[in-house]
Amino acid sequence: MLTRLVSCTDSRYKTIALPRKGKKMSKRAIDDVEAEAAAVDRVKGKKEKKEKKAGRDVVENDVKVGVDGAMEGEAKEKKDKKDKKREKKLRKAKKKIEEAIVAGEGVMDVDVLDTLEAQPQLERPSKEERKAARKAAKEAKKKARKEADSKSNRRAFSSTPSDTPVPPVSYSIPSGPPAISSGYTENSELTSLPKPTIDGFLTEHAIAITDPHNSNLRPITSFSYLPSNSFDFTGFTSPTPIQAATWPFTLSGYDCIGVAETGSGKTLAFAVPAIRHIIALKARQRSSKGVRALVVSPTRELAMQIYDSMERYSKEARLSTVCVYGGVPKDEQRSKLKKADIVVATPGRLNDLIDEGSADLSNVSYLVLDEADRMLDKGFEEDIKRIIRAIPSPTRQTLMFTATWPQSVRELASTFMTSPTKITIGDRDDLRANVRIAQTVEVIDQHAKESRLVALLKQHQSGSQSEDKILVFCLYKKEAIRVENFLRSRGLRVAGIHGDLSQAQRTHALAQFKDGKCPLLIATDVAARGLDIPKVKLVINVTFPLTIEDYVHRIGRTGRAGATGMAYTFFTEHDKPHSGALVNVLKAARQPVPEALLKFGTTVKKKEHAAYGAFYKETDGRGANFRDRKQTSKKIKFDD
Numbered sequence: 001m002l003t004r005l006v007s008c009t010d011s012r013y014k015t016i017a018l019p020r021k022g023k024k025m026s027k028r029a030i031d032d033v034e035a036e037a038a039a040v041d042r043v044k045g046k047k048e049k050k051e052k053k054a055g056r057d058v059v060e061n062d063v064k065v066g067v068d069g070a071m072e073g074e075a076k077e078k079k080d081k082k083d084k085k086r087e088k089k090l091r092k093a094k095k096k097i098e099e100a101i102v103a104g105e106g107v108m109d110v111d112v113l114d115t116l117e118a119q120p121q122l123e124r125p126s127k128e129e130r131k132a133a134r135k136a137a138k139e140a141k142k143k144a145r146k147e148a149d150s151k152s153n154r155r156a157f158s159s160t161p162s163d164t165p166v167p168p169v170s171y172s173i174p175s176g177p178p179a180i181s182s183g184y185t186e187n188s189e190l191t192s193l194p195k196p197t198i199d200g201f202l203t204e205h206a207i208a209i210t211d212p213h214n215s216n217l218r219p220i221t222s223f224s225y226l227p228s229n230s231f232d233f234t235g236f237t238s239p240t241p242i243q244a245a246t247w248p249f250t251l252s253g254y255d256c257i258g259v260a261e262t263g264s265g266k267t268l269a270f271a272v273p274a275i276r277h278i279i280a281l282k283a284r285q286r287s288s289k290g291v292r293a294l295v296v297s298p299t300r301e302l303a304m305q306i307y308d309s310m311e312r313y314s315k316e317a318r319l320s321t322v323c324v325y326g327g328v329p330k331d332e333q334r335s336k337l338k339k340a341d342i343v344v345a346t347p348g349r350l351n352d353l354i355d356e357g358s359a360d361l362s363n364v365s366y367l368v369l370d371e372a373d374r375m376l377d378k379g380f381e382e383d384i385k386r387i388i389r390a391i392p393s394p395t396r397q398t399l400m401f402t403a404t405w406p407q408s409v410r411e412l413a414s415t416f417m418t419s420p421t422k423i424t425i426g427d428r429d430d431l432r433a434n435v436r437i438a439q440t441v442e443v444i445d446q447h448a449k450e451s452r453l454v455a456l457l458k459q460h461q462s463g464s465q466s467e468d469k470i471l472v473f474c475l476y477k478k479e480a481i482r483v484e485n486f487l488r489s490r491g492l493r494v495a496g497i498h499g500d501l502s503q504a505q506r507t508h509a510l511a512q513f514k515d516g517k518c519p520l521l522i523a524t525d526v527a528a529r530g531l532d533i534p535k536v537k538l539v540i541n542v543t544f545p546l547t548i549e550d551y552v553h554r555i556g557r558t559g560r561a562g563a564t565g566m567a568y569t570f571f572t573e574h575d576k577p578h579s580g581a582l583v584n585v586l587k588a589a590r591q592p593v594p595e596a597l598l599k600f601g602t603t604v605k606k607k608e609h610a611a612y613g614a615f616y617k618e619t620d621g622r623g624a625n626f627r628d629r630k631q632t633s634k635k636i637k638f639d640d
């Protein structure tokens with residue numbers, strides 16, 4: 001029996017039986033085969049027409065959108081038209097939501113959701129996905145109402161994991177266009193500034209704004225341009241570039257990716273709009289209870305630090321904030337969660353509390369992933385997906401902030417966001433370290449590390465410098481313990497922070513270092529990201545980290561908020577695979593590149609996301625391209 005391949009509606013091929021060579025086929029059989037083939041072709045024709053119309057023809061898209069996203073001629077014109085149309089629809093939808101909220105409806109109606117689903121053609125979910133999303137939104141709304149009704153009659157969040165199913169909203173379906181704006185209107189003084197002044201600010205700080213909404217929002221270059229400025233910014237003269245550039249977009253309710261150097265004020269960049277977001281919600285909604293904003297951070301210490309900043313500003317606005325992190329008892333966190341407006345959390349503990357029913361994220365409409373690239377890499381990816389599944393709001397505003405934004409996580413990030421505005425300070429598409437940090441790389445023998453470390457400490461922490469803070473990074477916990485004990489045995493005042501210590505010991509060590517009671521801290525990468533420790537003079541990398549991004553974050557513990565800093569890095573034969581990337585980082589920051597380092601080679605291995613591989617296609621946040629998915633090895637996850 002031979003077969004004839006006939007293209008079928010689902011783009012695969014269907015086989016139709018044909019007789020063997022030489023054997024005659026009855027007229028009826030031939031007619032049947034032809035009829036079936038014609039029917040299949042007809043359906044296929046219709047399908048192709050439909051797909052073309054919907055702009056979902058993958059091949060066509062590949063032609064239209066080149067590898068670098070460039071479009072030409074007619075195709076571009078068409079796309080621009082489509083984009084404009086979409087923008088109009090999105091604006092309309094947004095207005096509708098705001099009207100709904102003002103009217104006290106709180107949760108969007110399904111017909112509004114329909115309008116919201118006017119996604120750009122390339123990202124538009126399939127009919128089934130839209131149906132599922134509508135159903136999920138309906139269910140979530142129903143559930144939220146039920147919960148609200150019964151809340152007063154029962155102990156809050158006391159249910160067990162089995163009776164609190166995760167809301168059925170898929171994280172992979174974009175949650176809809178701009179979320180709830182906190183009513184941002186540009187300050188008239190800012191609007192009246194001459195355009196060259198604004199352009200000058202953008203150029204001076206190398207600010208790049210990729211705005212799919214073409215909203216032409218001006219950076220908030222002065223605190224006085226913030227809408228009804230109720231924050232106390234004592235001690236700061238003006239917003240930092242990342243704050244100035246992101247605020248107009250985040251206050252307008254857009255999803256946003258903010259990439260700026262270490263120590264550049266990213267925390268306040270997301271904290272201020274978070275508070276304004278909740279204030280606006282409370283002003284508009286009758287029922288204003290429940291967690292509205294969630295900030296997720298990779299480490300406990302960073303979560304606590306973000307909490308401190310958030311609390312300072314949220315207190316002024318009479319909002320309640322809770323910090324949820326592992327290594328400490330849950331009771332206090334559980335009870336604070338009941339009345340919290342803002343939650344700052346590490347993923348593991350937050351998921352525990354979601355599972356046991358103590359953390360209810362059903363009202364969250366403002367989500368921040370701080371250190372976003374870390375949160376999206378393999379170690380945390382699943383945790384983040386679980387958290388996002390617990391946030392059913394179709395109007396979720398999602399923000400991602402980081403100093404390093406490797407290609408390998410951009411694809412995944414786009415699946416959690418809707419047409420995000422991307423703002424970078426400095427040319428950060430390539431990895432960049434803070435240029436005010438003097439970096440010295442010493443290629444040395446593994447066995448020479450300890451004596452060289454002692455020599456460096458003597459050089460930088462003796463006499464009048466004896467109280468200067470030095471942060472020493474090791475790669476492994478055991479190594480950190482060994483180095484700490486070794487230095488203590490040499491009579492040095494030293495503290496340690498790593499995952500083998502209790503949370504109380506970790507907190508104590510960090511506090512001692514911050515206060516200057518103990519000027520030398522030996523750490524693993526638990527202290528690499530985000531920690532804002534005043535006046536760290538020097539960072540020493542005894543062992544190179546696992547990734548070049550971690551290197552940039554580690555040295556970023558010095559030279560913060562406009563200050564200068566210093567970093568020494570020991571580089572051995574074992575670290576050879578990082579030489580190319582390190583050379584690039586040194587060159588980009590105009591730092592000396594030792595000959596010995598160049599000898600290890602200058603090629604840079606393309607980084608891969610453990611699930612998405614290296615060959616993904618970067619998108620602008622309109623949807624994922626999973627065609628080149630590839631499995632690779634797991635990355636080590638540091639304890640939080």
Ligand SMILES: Nc1ncnc2c1ncn2[C@@H]1O[C@H](COP(=O)(O)OP(=O)(O)OP(=O)(O)O)[C@@H](O)[C@H]1O
Binds near residue numbers: 237239
């Ligand atoms: N507008 C401002 N003017 C001056 N200093 C500021 C301003 N905003 C924030 N800071 C200070 O800058 C320091 C660094 O801020 P922050 O910790 O938010 O940096 P970051 O960009 O998040 O750093 P990292 O990338 O390491 O996480 C903090 O001490 C903070 O108080």
